Amino acid sequence: MEQTRRGFLGAVGAAAAATAGCMAPASDPGGTQRFERAYESVSGAVARVRTYTDAGGGQGSAFRVDGGHLVTNEHVIAAANRVSVQYADGAWRDAEVVGADPYSDLAVLRAESPPPGPELPLREDLPNVGAEVLVVGAPFGLDGSATAGIVSGRNRTIPAPNDFSVPDVVQVDAPLNPGNSGGPIVDLDGNAVAVATARVPGADNLGFGVSSRLARRVVPRLVEAGSYDHAYMGVGVAGVDPAIAAANDLPEARGVYVVSVVDGGPADGTLRGSTGEATVEGMPVPTGGDTIVGLDGVGIATRADLSRHLALETSPGDDLEARVLRDGSEETVSFALDERPAPN
Secondary structure (H helix, E strand, O other): OOOOHHHHHHHHOOOOOOOOOOOOOOOOOOOOOHHHHHHHHHHHHEEEEEEEEOOEEEEEEEEEEEOOEEEEOHHHHOOOOEEEEEOOOOOEEEEEEEEEEOOOOEEEEEEOOOOOOOOOOEOOOOOOOOOEEEEEEOHHHOOOEEEEEEEEEEEEEEEOHHHOEEEEEEEEOOOOOOOOOOOEEEEOOOOEEEEEEEEOOOOOOOEEEEEHHHHHHHHHHHHHHOOOOOEEOOEEEEEOOHHHHHHOOOOOOOOEEEEEEOOOOOOOOOOOOOOEEEEEOOEEEEEOOOEEEEEOOEEOOOHHHHHHHHHHHOOOOOEEEEEEEEOOEEEEEEEEOEEOOOOO
16 A cells, blocks of 8 residues: 554553444443444544655554554555645644554554644553454545444454565455555544555455554554564464375474574474475475464464464563474474564
């Protein structure tokens, strides 16, 4: 698509835990005005973003979370020489990039002399699949636009630099268009549940947002330090499918298979990568590697589970305890996590 911690956490800590849209407000028993009410409560916190680059420029959206701080996408401002934002009062203001993190596709802006207005709390949990949501932003530069839909999925992953992925992504069917990037996806109580980040070209009703849970970890650090350090295992992995399970004599197609271990990386000497190859139904399949089935006492069934645990529950320097299947038996190993390498 297009282009102090205490204070912040105090604001986001007010996020409501209830899933919005399940019941109509008592004052609106028919629920006919639920989207209008949600829009009125959040629209004043949403801003239009314009960037200026050597190649011309781009546009996106952002929303206020803490005084003069605005959340947007890293890809919106990545190549910008200058950034300006337009609040609901219609005036354009210059903004500086306070911090950016390509691995979560999040960035924080600070505008000069922002007008008074509401802030959007980042919700602590995520709404269930089927919960109604509203996307507010500036698609194609049309500021103050809204689209409605539902949460279509949770715990998705989308690509990030260096073959990593953005975990814990929220999938929605509300239309996203160029210019929505960086704007909020909100529940009907006015809490941000995700930061709109991607749509799939050619696909209908398929959009994604960086979850509020990940944003709650990343954004305060961007405000404080300008960057965010992600935990790093130093392994190449694949989800266990029936072919991998058959080739490695696993009891079921479940877990995360270690294909390779980075030399000198955190897991080097502790986890075992693939040492051979077998052919299953005419396809080459790695063999001899560990299969991760648990981390820190939490079951790991998929690559998305592994990525989410690392992103939401760990930090560089933490000791990670991994439960693995190795040579037909289960073992528990541990090693210290490191910091993910900088993007190329």
